[in-house]
Amino acid sequence: MSFNYTDIRAQFPILSRQVNGKPLVYLDSAASAQKPRAVIDAMVHAMEHSYANVHRGLHTLANETTDAYEAAREAARRLVNAGSVNEIVFTKGATEAINLVAASVGLTLSAGDEIIVSEMEHHANLIPWHFLRERKGVVLRFVPVTDEGALDLDAYEALLGPRTKVVALTHMSNVTGAVSDTARIVAGARRVDAMVLLDGCQSIAHQPVDVVALDCDFFVFSSHKLYGPTGFGVLYGKADRLAEMAPYQGGGEMIGIVSMERITYADPPHRFEAGTPPILEAIGFGAAVEWLETVDRAAAAAHEHALYARAVEGLRDLNGLRILGTTPDKGAILSFTLEGAHAHDVAQILDRYGVAVRAGTHCAEPLMRRFGVTSSARASFALYNTPEEADAFVDALHRASSFFA
Ligand SMILES: Cc1ncc(COP(=O)(O)O)c(C=O)c1O
DSSP states (O other): OBOOHHHHHTTOGGGGOEETTEEOEEOBTTTOOOOOHHHHHHHHHHHHHOOOOSSSOOSHHHHHHHHHHHHHHHHHHHHHTOSOGGGEEEESSHHHHHHHHHHHHHTTOOTTOEEEEETTOOGGGTHHHHHHHHHHOOEEEEEOBOTTSSBOHHHHHHHOOTTEEEEEEESBOTTTOOBOOHHHHHHHHHHTTOEEEEEOTTHHHHSOOOHHHHTOSEEEEEGGGGTSOSSOEEEEEOHHHHHTOOOSSOSTTSEEEEOSSOEEEOOTTGGGOOSSOOHHHHHHHHHHHHHHTTBOHHHHHHHHHHHHHHHHHHTTTOTTEEEEOOOTTOOSEEEEEETTOOHHHHHHHHHHTTEEOEEEOTTOHHHHHHTTOSOEEEEEOOTTOOHHHHHHHHHHHHHHHHHHO
16 A cells, blocks of 8 residues: 555546646546546446346356446445445435435434434535425424534534434535534434434545444445546445335335235345446446555545645635635635635636636535625645645636736
8 A cells, every 4th residue: 555646646547638728737526536547447348348237147247247246335345344235335426325315214204303414514415304304394403514614513412302313414524624523423313312324425535434433324425526437326324224224216126026916125235226226337436446445545635635735825825815614634625715706707717727626506505605605616635636736726826816806
């Protein structure tokens, strides 16, 4: 295991391209990360050499593909340190994973039951719970966010009560980068016997995750933010939780027996994987995990932090800059506004210099409102970014700011 960002970078073919006549500076990995050669090759290899539908066939290609698909489940298990592959449900992304939990758990909730979310959730961890508010009369309680961009956990603890059934919170904010104090979150939920879902979309890319140590009931993330393909995600669920949950979708491969009168369901995880799954994407995801296992993740995280700190330092004197999210030990996510400038304009000007950042609400409208802004720009650093790229971003943002002076 090692970490050398120059070697790592060389494994991402797209990073050597130019944009608008300038070298690409890709600072949008929190939205979707680029893919290493190992992932690209694994997917191409599967299509060229061993591809068929999974779990159904008796022929060689079907068996080989099923083995590769299930190897990805074992890779996901290792990634989050789950106790068993049966606790790993494949989905098409974090959004589907949360919808699955909300739809299934929602069947057991009654009007007046309470679900705790926060002001800084991504819409993926808000709308499925809002569905339950609309459809079942459950009550949503919102953990407020501090001025530094973290969850206010004193307020969280005050929200917990006998009607609290689910606590669904982000592990790392996609806007402020704040890392949640999960020990306190889980301890509070246990006191009222509520289940805990952690949205790990951002944390999974920046820090090691151990679901046993976290002791959460559910942990969700998407492959595409972890250097794997789109259209694929993981729901980790504790075995006893999954066992008591009704299926989310019906179709092939999720059943026990089917007759004209009745049906029975397969055990988890297959109970939750109706229909032909994203096979190639699973194989690509498995390759991404295997590739990450060759990387020193602690060194990668330190590198990302150093890039973040370097950019913040370079922007210290920039008039009108406001950084959203100033907690220590945050993820390498730099969301900001520039006085007098719309975030979309900032992003477009940066693009002229080859610098790719995200701009908008980041699917976190309540948080934008909390900070009193309509949108913000976001530069997110990944393990393949370089100090020179952090400097190029700082330089481009200084130049962009002169357009609005
Ligand atoms: C914190 C967080 N949660 C959930 C999501 C939704 O992920 P996906 O669109 O891959 O389902 C994202 C994506 O940006 C995210 O950053």
